[in-house]
Amino acid sequence: MKYILVSLLLASLLQVFLWLNNDKKFITPPDAEDIIESLSYAPYTKKNEKEMLSDEEVVRDLKLLKKFTNTVRFYSAEDSQKVMPFVKQLGMKAHMGLWLSGVAEDNEKEIALAKTLISDYYDNLASVIVGNEVLLRDDLKPDELIVHIRDFKGFVEGIFKGRLDVKEQAIKDELAKIKNKRKRAAKEKELRIELVKHPEHSVAVTTAEIWNMWLLYPDLANEVDMINIHILPYWEKIKAENVESFFKEIYAKVREIHKTKPITIGEFGWPSQGYNNQGAVASPENQAMIIRRFLRMAKEEGFSYNIMEAFDQPWKGVDEGNVGQYWGIFDANRKLKFEMQGVVLVEPFWFMQMVAAALIGAILTFYGLRNQNINFLHAITYGLAAQGISFGIVMAAVYPFIHYMNFGMWIMWGMGSILMVPLTLITLAKANELFKCTIGKPPKRLIPLDLKSEHIPFVSIHVPAYKEQPAVLEETLRALAQLRYTNYEVLVIINNTPEDFYKAPIKALCEELGERFVYLDIQCSGFKAGALNKALEFTNPECEILAVIDADYVISPNWLIDLVPIFDDPKVALVQAPQDHRDGNDSLIKTAMNAEYAGFFDIGMVERNEENAIVAHGTMLMVRKSAFDEVGQWNTDTIVEDSELGLRLFEAGYIGHYTNRRYGHGLLPDTIEAFKNQRHRWAYGAVQILKKHWPHFKPSSKTLTRAQKHHFVTGWFFWLSDALGPVTAVLNILWVPVIIFVGVTIPTIALTVPILTSFLVNVIHSFVLYKTRVGAKFYHSTLGAIAAMSLQLIIFKAVYDGFVKDRLPFKRTEKGGNSKKSVSSPVKNEIILATLLLGSFTALIMTNHQDIVEIYVFSATILIQSVPYISAIILRLIEKSSYKKEAL
Template structure:
């Protein structure tokens, strides 16, 4: 209890520290306690939009004027029509000076109405201190300087008592100095965000622009008519929109302006949601106050970016409920393992809270909101996979708490050993390979067994007749059956063997046609059947004759991880995957459950689940007693994995009700249900990656073609997939180092081989969900090596996706450059998403490359096997263990 309490305290402290660190206050800034000199004033509310003729009422305008009284020294308007002409009157009523404006553009008739409204107000209201005729009209290209000057002259002539100018960005004044000839003062816009200036340099840059204009026009007073920083939205180059950055910028500038007596007008009083279609999310968030007229920018005191983070931290503490349950159930697990998983559980929970709160703390465009909603279930799934991998790590990196450990049981006496019927199904296999397997079975050190060989659907006599002849040579223990046309694929052949099993056999053993077994296999494992509740005894699927072949080496190590890690972990809760080679099953149980399921292309795993549903036990002995051949090509490698993944979906579709936690009609316990769901969930996560990839490509296309509607993806879209991918590699490399004990390069190769199957697994999952059945995919052995072109063709789908992702990443960088870190991160995400496809291409090419070991002749697995097949092995003969080479580390006990 003390150790568990210490774990909880450590996790809570780390969690609080991370929330506090990521939400730490911005660096201290000088408070601004004075009055803001002036603000741009647009009185639109959340549901109002001048673009669709929805304007504020007179009462709302006056309400805003009253709100600003005392807070600002003056207000700047942009229009003198459509209700905005009433602003000077309300400001006059409440004693607020006005910088009155007229909006001018290419609509000449409308311009006349604007001019008339402005001139009328200049005559009627003495609180108008100056007038600004036109706003960025030259920048937009609506007028030439001479044309705009005519409008300015008309206002000056109509109201000579008022100072008149026009407002343009600083560089427009610098580039068009003749514009200053007809104005009374210079009104400049300085908006460093739109100039892609990073926030740490924004003040320095702004003051340089101001003094540049002052120096250029020494005889004119300079008003900074717009200056500010947005509080929300995407990055623009290196400029980042945030509340903290807006607060820092405004506090620094307004204090500096007070010191240097600079006239300015802050852009702007209130957030303006109606600007989103024009400028994106960022256009709506330049206000000092929110659109609801609430405080947004702290002008005094601490500057926090997310004031809701304490609430989010509090919600993340809900993790204590599953954490305490975990600690209660895992009493025997070592302290390090429990601490590791609890920290990971809290990290995942906090990540989910961050994802869920993001739409509250950050405003999205409609497309971003849709993407968030679409990706949310997938992100939850990715985080669930992280927890599954983490739970496996917590037990397999610190295995002291494991209880179900099984080892070979040497039974030297023949008395008491039950008769075993060994079933071998083959279809269109090279005879030499199968004969080598038969020879190894003939050499078994076991007193009472039979071997039933079933060759089904092989129409070429040259393939099956040598097997029939060899079985006859091996003696009466070996019986051969050839089924010319037989349904059910491998399951059908094994069911036929079951029907023809001798009546006195008590145990069914199954080996694949390419396996060579150790003589001690049966004698070492059959004693476990002395326990009446044991129905399955399984040893690993292992491989041989891969040494010196880089492609087969990485494949062999990729296979090995599941049997050294996953199967050992599943065995702890009696939930192993029963795989159809090197397996033994109690014959009575086989008959009880109805034999092999011919409807499923993974008949072995499906049978194992049905056995568990009947309440039986399985024993997994993690020592290799036989080795088969790895697929000779990448096509064979991924075809096999496609079958496994597709079969997993078939099994789930048939048995999902049995796996529901609340289903009490099944004999499966919660641990078994967990492993069968958690074991296949990562494959479904691979399938979701295709959906994420499609969204990524669609979004990238939108960024290139419709940048107004598709902004740079925010961190909410970037970090979870990237984090899950990195954790997957971390999980793989650490567990392989600890449990598989291969070298660094072997671990890297195995990781590449695993990644190369991502697309194939995803296809299998989608097809499994949308179709009822697929033909059984036989894993071909002893294929002849093919040309490089064949290597490219075997990975043609992956190559196409790879090129598409790389083109998208290059297009985004070419369009937006590398100044914006979010753009660079997005391009990196696209490249990360391409890694499984690059791995597939590399593995496919590796499978067709010449042997890379100098001086070693290239030999296929079949050529090596033929030497064994040629050896004279008869009934009662023995086979040297040396003829089935095993890696030394694979003999280690678990």
């Protein structure tokens, strides 16, 4: 416990230290004045749908903005109609925009409404902007746009002239009342002076385009009262540190071409969130720094400008992707993102994130290490890994608090967050196993070689055989006849096998081998478990230990004499030796399969044995007969009767032991299809056990120790995480068209980083531990990894079947030449998924012209998700090449 406390304390303090010393939490841009010349304003709600604000909300917004500016810019006559009454009420000014498109009918309506508003609110207008980036979108040709500009210039000049005429007439009417010439002349002078002091308000007419359009169409400047240019360095891929020099260069270019015409910056801004546009990074610190520097520069240089925009607009995510929502200097909740003077806090949740990360890391450390035999180095490295994982968890958790979430984003974030649970547990479990096996304490509980006992209990060895090749079974039985142990019997259980081809040679062999060998020809239900239960009727009453081996296992003569003495401890009910295979070198496909099996028996089972939590397997298994009878013998309600029996023995308080020495060698599955069927049975059976035994894993249950619960739950999570792989792969495939064609919602950290981290840990775990514990060379480790990863889709099917289907039939693993070659490809579904994932990866890379980092990360995730299905294809190619060699 002291190592756990020290490790979680030191690792947590390191987490806190790194947060506190992160100098990016605060920035200090140049101070700027609070007064901004103009701000773009759109009167829409903070929802994802474009809905107009209420009158009360518009007034609230304008009152808030009036603290910073007296002028706002609108982009359509509809927006202006909503807001202009309140602009007039508050004594503010507006740049009124018209939204012109390529649809003539819509333009006619927009123009008619705009003219009405100009007439009604002329005194509150600073300018009329005829079209916004119309030429950039190619909605209108320059000549068509000029027609509209001239129309509005004439309309505005008509209003201006009419208002002058009204004033002139008012002067004439005033003077007509005065009869005295001297007084009339004096009054006229007074009125003319007043008219000069307060001239009639003139509204400028212009259009708004990005800066290069004014260079491309220089004659357009002759049609407007001022040049309205948009300079948005983010969309120009300009790095934050180069924005000021870029702006000055562009402004100078426009001024050089249009030396006499007034210039205003109709849009300048920078997004606070979103993807990077090559070197241009959208971030809170860049937005604050760039806007404040710009405001300071504008004051020093004396140019006119409008900041785009006042408030974030979540609804823009549909049309402008993940960046369009974040251009406001206020967020959608009307909170100012940064002050105009002093230090700026750009990570508002940092303290809560720090505390949460440190606490979660400490909790993961405590529950990951408790009840384990650890040393300091193991504990501290695991503590650091847990703190790293907790940092990722917190970063994923905070995502919805700093981004505007639509339905699709919630789905992706939710799925990613759900996925993080098993991936976190599995990643930490594998990291724990990695540290334990490399820098932790060596295992102490493996069965020693020098066990001696005066007691020689009777052992009944059961060999179930359903349509087993006679030559294979003969090897098994002849090896059993050579056992050095003296007090045993062998029950050869031929079950549900009517063909004499399988039975006659074995019956004759049993007679030849003598009275120790009992030949049984039985019919039963319940598959293997049913056959084993039926055989109990024929078991010698003196039996103290039941042993079970598969019909293809050739046993070492020392198997019983070495392992039986451990049953002298009355609490021992289960002894398990590893599975291994004697045909691993027959072909490359079998070498790959054999390498995959070895990892579990030399790594996982050794570590589980330290905590009395081994998994019972239906071969190389010995069970105390009295304990076996006590817990209810073999159950036929699962297809992994061996593992289920082992768990019941642990629940009853018994002890299990494991040795990693090989005492028997069997045969590998004949084909990939048989390999997959076997893994489907194991995973399906694991879900059956979980559904049946889950009450024993509740915290309140005392039938299992905490260490046993940990190992069994983690083992089930291994299956579940593999099953989630195809689910997330399909979700990501579906998301790719949204990214490419809509340009919205880059998947969140929750759906990329956990997958990448898990893959990295798996690679390190496999290759390091295969070398240190299995003694495998890189070549064999690679083959084993390919075989293991190729099973992901069949495990998904098994887990799915386990939760929705009850009592699927037992499918035997075809070995020893029993398999029939399948007509259809056993990896056709993997080929489909691999093709879709690789196609998605290629499409994302080819279309990522902006070098968006999130897309590259997502692409890497998709590529990694394709690895299991590519592995299945490789394994199939290896298998086919093996067939060709056999044919030769």
